Amino acid sequence: xxxxxxxxxxVFFNSDRAILIACIFIALIFWLLVKLSQTFYTxxxxxxxxxxxxxxxxxxxxxxxxKATLKGTGWDLMSYQFGNLNSNIIFEVNDVASQAINAGLVxxxxxxxxxxxxxxxxxxxxxxxxRIESETEMTxxxxxxxxxxxxxxxxxxxxxxxxxxxxxxxxxxxxVESIEHWExxxxxxxxxxxxxxxxxxxxxxxxxxxxxxQDVVTVTLKVEQFTxxxxxxxxxxxxxxxxxxxxxxxxxLTCVVGLSKYNDINKNSFQLVADLxxxxxxxxxNTIPVLVTKQPDFVRxxxxxxxxxxxxxxxxxxxxVTIVSxxx
Numbered sequence: 486x487x488x489x490x491x492x493x494x495x496v497f498f499n500s501d502r503a504i505l506i507a508c509i510f511i512a513l514i515f516w517l518l519v520k521l522s523q524t525f526y527t528x529x530x531x532x533x534x535x536x537x538x539x540x541x542x543x544x545x546x547x548x549x550x551x552k553a554t555l556k557g558t559g560w561d562l563m564s565y566q567f568g569n570l571n572s573n574i575i576f577e578v579n580d581v582a583s584q585a586i587n588a589g590l591v592x593x594x595x596x597x598x599x600x601x602x603x604x605x606x607x608x609x610x611x612x613x614x615x616r617i618e619s620e621t622e623m624t625x626x627x628x629x630x631x632x633x634x635x636x637x638x639x640x641x642x643x644x645x646x647x648x649x650x651x652x653x654x655x656x657x658x659x660x661v662e663s664i665e666h667w668e669x670x671x672x673x674x675x676x677x678x679x680x681x682x683x684x685x686x687x688x689x690x691x692x693x694x695x696x697x698x699q700d701v702v703t704v705t706l707k708v709e710q711f712t713x714x715x716x717x718x719x720x721x722x723x724x725x726x727x728x729x730x731x732x733x734x735x736x737x738l739t740c741v742v743g744l745s746k747y748n749d750i751n752k753n754s755f756q757l758v759a760d761l762x763x764x765x766x767x768x769x770x771n772t773i774p775v776l777v778t779k780q781p782d783f784v785r786x787x788x789x790x791x792x793x794x795x796x797x798x799x800x801x802x803x804x805x806v807t808i809v810s811x812x813x
Contacts, residue, residue, distance in 0.1 A: 526606065527562050529555050531572040531595055533613075538580045542620035542657045546693040547613050553595055557603040565603050572598045578615060586613040621658040624651050627687070627702055630668040635708070636678035640785075642709040642743055652687060653698035660692055669702065681706040709743045714784075716740075718752045720775055720794055724762040731759065731794045736775060738789040746783050755780050755787075759794050771796050 533549050555562060574594040576586060591613070592605045599605065627647045635641075654661045670686045683704045687697060719735045736757055742750060756779035764773055772793045780787055 524556065524558060525562055527555050527566070529553050529566075529572065531574060531598075533591075534573055534575045535615075536575060536577045537617065538578065540620055541578075541580065541617045542655075543694045544616040544618055544657045544660065547615050548610065551591065551595075552609045553592075553605050554607040555599070555603050556606045562603060565600060574598060576613075578617060580617075582617060584615050586615065588612065618657050618659060620655065621661050622653055622655050623661050623664070624653050625664055626651050626666050628666045628668050629672060629685075629704065630670065630688070631672040631674075633672065633674045633677055633706075636676040638710050638712075639678045639708050640711045640741075640743060642707040642745060646705040646707075648703040648705070649699070652702075654695055655698075656690075656692065656695035660695055664695075667697070669704070672704065677706070677708055680708060709745055711741050711743050712747065714740055714742050714747060714750060716750070716752050716755070718755045718757050718789070720757045720759055722794075722796075723758060723760040725796070728798050729761070729796055730798070731796045733791065733794060736789045736791060738787065740780075740784040740788070741786040742784045746781075750781055750784065757789065761796070 529552070531551055531553060533547075533551060535543075535547065537543070555565070557565070572595065574591070574597075576594070578584070588608050588611050591608050591610065595608070596605045627650055629645050629647075652667050654664060654667070668688050670688060672683070672685055674681070681704075683706075684701055685704045687700050687702060689700075690697065716738050717735050718738045720731070720733070722729075722731050725731070738755060738757070740750075755777065757775050758778045759773045759775050761773060772795050774793045775789070775791070777787060777789070
């Protein structure tokens with residue numbers, strides 16, 4: 486590539502082409518100056534902040550941003566755009582349950598943040614409706630939102646533990662006081678067979694005015710293998726006369742229990758009851774159901790046979806006593 490020398494450059498600037506380019510450039514500058522002196526419309530975003538009375542909270546979050554239409558010369562609008570990328574307006578909220586801020590007040594507030602040469606001609610809202618009430622705090626328990634499948638022959642060894650096990654909610658009283666618990670994000674685990682200690686996020690609040698004391702909790706999951714245990718448990722009969730007998734006297738009971746608790750259960754850990762209260766004893770159907778009235782809270786899938794017992798009466802028989810006297 487040939488590099489032009491000083492002679493070539495001097496010849497170019499003395500040519501008609503160079504004069505034409507210079508004239509075009511000067512005309513473009515004058516055109517730009519005339520254009521920027523005309524009136525234009527443009528849009529601008531602004532932020533809205535609120536100052537609430539002490540101890541008050543929004544029932545629902547009002548808008549925190551808006552869009553305005555600005556009017557001014559090209560020079561003024563360009564100067565504003567480059568010098569004020571973000572504009573904030575602040576409203577002091579009165580201690581009134583319901584109130585409204587009209588568009589005129591929004592325009593006036595935004596106008597105060599602008600140079601005199603730029604005018605706010607419109608905003609994208611007619612009213613800002615505000616509802617406030619007393620702010621309150623309430624402590625609610627955390628609940629695991631989970632989709633966990635256990636590996637074969639495994640179960641939870643203990644209750645799921647959270648640290649902390651509660652969350653403090655702060656917000657409008659009518660909203661906060663209706664909440665009974667707070668869920669975590671969904672925890673998905675497939676084929677769980679080992680203890681787990683996890684950091685899990687709490688669900689975000691749908692109402693932006695409800696604030697959580699923390700957004701993460703520690704979840705501890707303890708699992709263990711389980712097995713089936715078989716016991717023979719006596720059946721207790723209630724509200725039966727002395728002459729009434731039942732059969733059988735005990736039932737074969739099976740349950741599922743974790744290996745760590747296997748030796749903690751025996752026949753006394755359960756109670757099977759057959760209650761004759763309110764059952765006519767002269768009925769042809771002489772069976773009564775058997776119910777489980779006591780069982781450990783760490784067992785599951787309790788089953789027993791038989792599910793009912795038969796009852797019958799034992800009649801007392803007359804005994805004849807013969808006295809034999811010996812003759813002398």
